Amino acid sequence: MAANKSKGQSSLALHKVIMVGSGGVGKSALTLQFMYDEFVEDYEPTKADSYRKKVVLDGEEVQIDILDTAGQEDYAAIRDNYFRSGEGFLLVFSITEHESFTATAEFREQILRVKAEEDKIPLLVVGNKSDLEERRQVPVEEARSKAEEWGVQYVETSAKTRANVDKLWKPHRKSRNMPHLKKNQGDSLSLELWMWISWMGCRVGGLRGHLPSPAGPA
Template sequence: MGKKTTQEVPLHKVIMVGSGGVGKSALTLQYMYGDFVEEYDPTKADSYRKKITFDNQPCQIDILDTAGQEEYAAIRDNYYRSGEGFLCVFSICEYESFQHTQEFKDQISRVLDDDKVPFILVGNKADLSQRRKVDPREAAARATDWNCQYIETSAKTRQNVDEVYTLLMRLIQERKQSAKERERKKKKGKCVIL
């Protein structure tokens, strides 16, 4: 028949990773609803979807808030496979949570076999800078090693919360666009000789 008149709204799948208690759920809930939740049960894994306007275009963001606890490690691989971009979160007040980011990065790289997946290292709880245990230069150096950006956030004050999700969606969108371009060039490059 004719062209489709309803255009499908793009969906960007974001996955939150990091140790338990670093504020993944608090960041997600602050972004989704503008609420700061002080007390929160350890997450099993919660999924949130929101329609937003991104670069003047409607789209949807799907956020999977994974559990930081080790007992859920077995199901984590399946989550990673479904992700298009990752926010790897640690608490600036907990050095151990920063050390664990390496394990998350390694697991994601292993499962996806892809070092170019959109990824941002996030130091959360910036409002508690007086309790800081992670030097921002060390975190920035790790991000440079990983070829990604490092951003400090606060789910409590909303510092950089929108920015970190927007940046990740931009990276996801750019990657999808370049994949489409490669596909288009591949199709163009094929010719049939009769």
């Protein structure tokens, strides 16, 4: 019986998602909130932690493999290997630290460099710690403008209150007749929509006009 269960689990489609961003922006907190419905404020950074969870996409179970990478430069040498294995990326910064927002451009360039041979690179920009509005250093419009420049979607989250956490992962219903964007215009508006498309076997990266407007403060 155990062998059959293992065989069934291994047959599920697997999608690898990489959490990227500076240290202390809440990548681990977002991941743990999604995995366990729990807010972990103090977390000891490691090179990378991997998590796996089943989700239902259009009535079928698939597995998401989440790689939570450290933001410290000490681990930069091994980051490229992680990026090569990723199918989609969550580019995370803290709305309370403008420097972390500025760093997203460098992280994006690293991803594009490592994945240069791929036409489409699914990416979602995430402004975390929306519960700390009084300490905001990154205006919503500034972050949204940068995301639009890259041709991707921007969403604000709070790992503490769980605001918009599920929006990062849970799939939307099917969308049809979706236009394509070239790589230099951006790659994906929504990770959850990309996951559905990837699951269907279509490597489409840039999609516009079929999703809700990017989220502002929670």
